[in-house]
Amino acid sequence: xxxxxxxxxxxxxxxxxxxxxxxxxxxxxxxxxxxxxxxxxxxxxxxxxxxxxxxxxxxxxxxxxxxxxxxxxxxxxxxxxxxxxxxxxxxxxxxxxxxxxxxxxxxxxxxxxxxxxxxxxxxxxxxxxxxxxxxxxxxxxxxxxxxxxxxxxxxxxxxxxxx
Amino acid sequence: xxxxxxxxxxxxxxxxxxxxxxxxxxxxxxxxxxxxxxxxxxxxxxxxxxxxxxxxxxxxxxxxxxxxxxxxxxxxxxxxxxxxxxxxxxxxxxxxxxxxxxxxxxxxxxxxxxxxxxxxxxxxxxxxxxxxxxxxxxxxxxxxxxxxxxxxxxxxxxxxxxxxxxxxxxxxxxxxxxxxxxxxxxxxxxxxxxxxxxxxxxxxxxxxxxxxxxxxxxxxxxxxxxxxxxxxxxxxxxxxxxxxxxxxxxxxxxxx
Numbered sequence: 001x002x003x004x005x006x007x008x009x010x011x012x013x014x015x016x017x018x019x020x021x022x023x024x025x026x027x028x029x030x031x032x033x034x035x036x037x038x039x040x041x042x043x044x045x046x047x048x049x050x051x052x053x054x055x056x057x058x059x060x061x062x063x064x065x066x067x068x069x070x071x072x073x074x075x076x077x078x079x080x081x082x083x084x085x086x087x088x089x090x091x092x093x094x095x096x097x098x099x100x101x102x103x104x105x106x107x108x109x110x111x112x113x114x115x116x117x118x119x120x121x122x123x124x125x126x127x128x129x130x131x132x133x134x135x136x137x138x139x140x141x142x143x144x145x146x147x148x149x150x151x152x153x154x155x156x157x158x159x160x161x162x163x
Numbered sequence: 164x165x166x167x168x169x170x171x172x173x174x175x176x177x178x179x180x181x182x183x184x185x186x187x188x189x190x191x192x193x194x195x196x197x198x199x200x201x202x203x204x205x206x207x208x209x210x211x212x213x214x215x216x217x218x219x220x221x222x223x224x225x226x227x228x229x230x231x232x233x234x235x236x237x238x239x240x241x242x243x244x245x246x247x248x249x250x251x252x253x254x255x256x257x258x259x260x261x262x263x264x265x266x267x268x269x270x271x272x273x274x275x276x277x278x279x280x281x282x283x284x285x286x287x288x289x290x291x292x293x294x295x296x297x298x299x300x301x302x303x304x305x306x307x308x309x310x311x312x313x314x315x316x317x318x319x320x321x322x323x324x325x326x327x328x329x330x331x332x333x334x335x336x337x338x339x340x341x342x343x344x345x346x347x348x349x350x351x352x353x354x355x356x357x358x359x360x361x362x363x364x365x366x367x368x369x370x371x372x373x374x375x376x377x378x379x380x381x382x383x384x385x386x387x388x389x390x391x392x393x394x395x396x397x398x399x400x401x402x403x404x405x406x407x408x409x410x411x412x413x414x415x416x417x418x419x
Contacts, residue, residue: 091244091294093395117196117295126396126411127275128247131192133295 086136088158090151094125098147106147112140114160121157138162173204174235174350175343184209187234188291188305195236195293195301203238206343229311230324231335235304235346239292242354244299248396251276251290252365253353254304257345258288259368261338262308266328271370274389275396275411278308279370282419283323285309306342310335321419358394365392377417380409384417 090096098106098121108120119131120140138160145157179201184190187207194201211227242250255272262278262285263270271279278286286308293301309324311332325333352360366372372389378400379385390406391399398409 091297092247119293123294126248126251127290128251128396129289129291130247130294131291133293133300135296 085159087156090155093153094123096145096151097122108140172347174347175206177205180208183211188303191234191236191303205236208233231308231310237302239299239302252361253349256364257349261341261345272368273370283321285323379415
């Protein structure tokens with residue numbers, strides 16, 4: 001996570017009305033606390049995305065009880081951040097390739113910034129080679145399919161964090 | 164570079180001739196990412212492709228200037244991605260019709276899209292598509308046909324050319340013009356959604372269709388008959404154990 005993302009996160013947290021957010025990734029942990037008066041948060045918890053347990057980020061919302069003045073933390077594990085990611089899916093049945101040929105570098109790697117329209121992989125079906133372009137600009141968070149493995153229609157291929 | 168046109172057709176309405184290029188498919192792909200897209204139906208013709216790709220040793224064996232190697236750009240956003248294999252069928256049929264008029268009924272389509280004359284390969288097709296979301300933006304159709312090359316390296320078996328069969332050279336521009344006309348017709352049939360017409364014509368010219376032949380799959384040799392190539396391109400073979408369905412790399416034609 002770079003400075004820009006942290007700044008955006010702080011802005012997001014301060015606007016959201018929650019007073020503490022913790023995010024933990026593989027080698028990274030950040031907790032953002034605000035001084036504002038706790039407000040009641042009705043958190044809708046999206047269903048966890050089973051395929052991406054590694055990037056599950058924990059958002060802990062401090063939820064004050066109306067009667068009790070003291071703040072009692074009610075941790076709610078959500079995949080709120082993952083829900084903001086965009087999943088790029090396979091438009092067809094075929095074989096997934098991360099580069100144009102075995103001796104060429106991968107089109108994209110985890111952490112790469114991609115632009116809408118950029119070729120990110122090839123799905124080959126019956127000698128028809130389909131270059132798949134990104135629909136959005138963003139950062140590749142995770143590659144969900146191994147090189148040269150078969151893919152189904154609509155199978156998630158990439159998780160992209162829009163920027 | 165020169166520009167010619169076959170005016171009343173979409174396919175070949177713009178023809179760009181390059182003397183030398185790595186591959187005409189790459190040239191089109193690069194043009195799409197850099198400039199305003201070339202028009203629907205543009206043909207890129209190369210007198211020499213030094214990195215042209217084909218199935219055979221992954222390099223197309225082409226003597227400079229003797230064979231026809233070109234790529235066709237189609238804007239396909241009005242076609243369904245699910246119909247991709249029908250484009251492959253339509254193009255294969257158009258090539259077969261063109262070749263058949265020159266060399267006679269030995270012209271065949273070898274599944275999925277090789278250009279065959281009897282048991283010999285005369286050319287091939289490499290289709291690359293550009294997809295964004297659920298939109299099939301472009302199809303880039305690379306075609307290579309052996310025309311006036313009569314000698315091939317000894318290690319390449321089952322290969323032939325138009326001039327080998329005719330024992331005379333054939334004019335490349337005449338061949339290109341006929342190919343554009345036929346591809347225009349068959350692309351029109353695809354756009355009109357006449358899939359049955361395409362299925363019937365493809366099956367009718369399919370190499371070893373409904374003939375008893377030996378195949379090899381999963382390390383075993385067996386006899387079977389090709390009875391269909393379905394909408395997604397899978398090969399259906401009737402064997403003593405019933406109908407079996409194969410993907411491209413799962414089956415090999417024996418005695419070839």
